[in-house]
Amino acid sequence: MLSVLVNGSVTLRWQAPELREDGSQLDDSLAGYRIYHGSFSRNYSDVVEINDPTATQRSFQLVSGTYYFAMTAIDRQGLESDYSNEVVRRVN
Numbered sequence: 001m002l003s004v005l006v007n008g009s010v011t012l013r014w015q016a017p018e019l020r021e022d023g024s025q026l027d028d029s030l031a032g033y034r035i036y037h038g039s040f041s042r043n044y045s046d047v048v049e050i051n052d053p054t055a056t057q058r059s060f061q062l063v064s065g066t067y068y069f070a071m072t073a074i075d076r077q078g079l080e081s082d083y084s085n086e087v088v089r090r091v092n
Contacts, residue, residue, distance in 0.1 A: 010067065010089055013057040017073050021081055029075045037069045041086060044068065062091045 012035060020026055030053040036044035037060070050058060067090075070083040 009059050009061050010069070010091060011057060011059045012069060012071070012087075014071065014084075015056065016053065017081070020075075026073075026075070029077070031074045031076045031078075033071050033073055034080065035069065035071045036083070037067050039065060039067065041068050041088070042070075042083075044070070064091055066090050 014033075016030060018026055032049065032051040032053055033055065035048045035050065035058060036046070037048075038045035048058065048060075066088060069087045069089070070085070072083060073081045
C-alpha cells in the first residue's frame with residue numbers, strides 16, 4: 001500500500017509485498033523497489049532505484065508542481081512487478 005504525506009516535501013511510505021502477482025509466496029527473494037514519478041499520469045520522467053528490500057519509505061524534495069507517483073517491486077532475478085496504484089500530489 002502506498003500513501004503520501006506532504007510537509008514541504010513528499011514522503012512515500014509502503015508495506016513490502018508478501019506475494020508475487022501470480023499469488024505465490026515472495027519469500028526472501030525481494031531485492032528492492034523502483035519509484036517512478038513525473039508530471040503526467042502513467043507517463044513518468046524519473047525513476048529512483050531502492051536496492052534495500054527492508055526500506056519502507058522515501059522522501060523527495062521537489063520544485064512546485066503536480067507529481068504522479070507509482071512504484072514497483074523487484075525480485076533477485078530482476079523481475080519487476082506491475083505498477084502500484086498511482087498517487088498524485090501538488091507541491092507548493
